[in-house]
Amino acid sequence: MAHTSQNGTLTAPRAFGSGYLFGVPLGDLGLFTTxxxxxxxxxxxxxxxxxxxxITLLFYKVATSHMPDFTITYKxxxxxxxxxxxxxxxxxxGTLWVKRKLRKG
Incomplete structure (x- = not known):
């Protein structure tokens, strides 16, 4: 499926392999942003x-009437x-950032 840009040319949608994920340019991020x-x-x-x-432990508590240790959810x-x-x-x-730096340098 091709899209039309403002000047009337057809553009292909951004692919996952080119550093785009759901249209977000992940390959163009800087180090701090990464x-x-x-x-x-x-x-x-x-x-x-x-x-x-x-939530799973709450359902377990309701089903078994045992009081589980909720700290295990964190650990x-x-x-x-x-x-x-x-x-x-x-x-x-990081690999996207390194590839971009190597491509420019």
């Missing part, structure tokens, strides 16, 4: 996985997921 975006995604993954783990679920997502995001965005 680090900031990676940290934001890591924090979001930490909080989302912790929330899901707390065993939230922290590992947040760290893994942070590292994956840093690796992906």
């Amino acid at each position: 680090l900031l975006m990676s940290a934001a995604v890591g924090f979001a993954a930490f909080f989302a996985s912790t929330f899901c783990a707390i 065993w679920v939230g922290l590992p997921v947040g760290v893994v997502v942070l590292l994956l995001t840093l690796a992906y965005l």
Whole structure:
């Protein structure tokens, strides 16, 4: 599916392999922006996985009438997921940043 630009020429949609994800130019980010975006995604993954783990333990408590230790949601679920997502995001965005720097230099 091609789009028409303002001057009437057809443009192809941005592809995932060219450094674009959902139209966001991830390949054009600077070093600070790369680090900031990676940290934001890591924090979001930490909080989302912790929330899901707390909800799961609440359902477990209702089903079994046992009081679970809710600190495991942070230590065993939230922290590992947040760290893994942070590292994956840093690796992906970092390689895009390095490729752009090598291409320019």
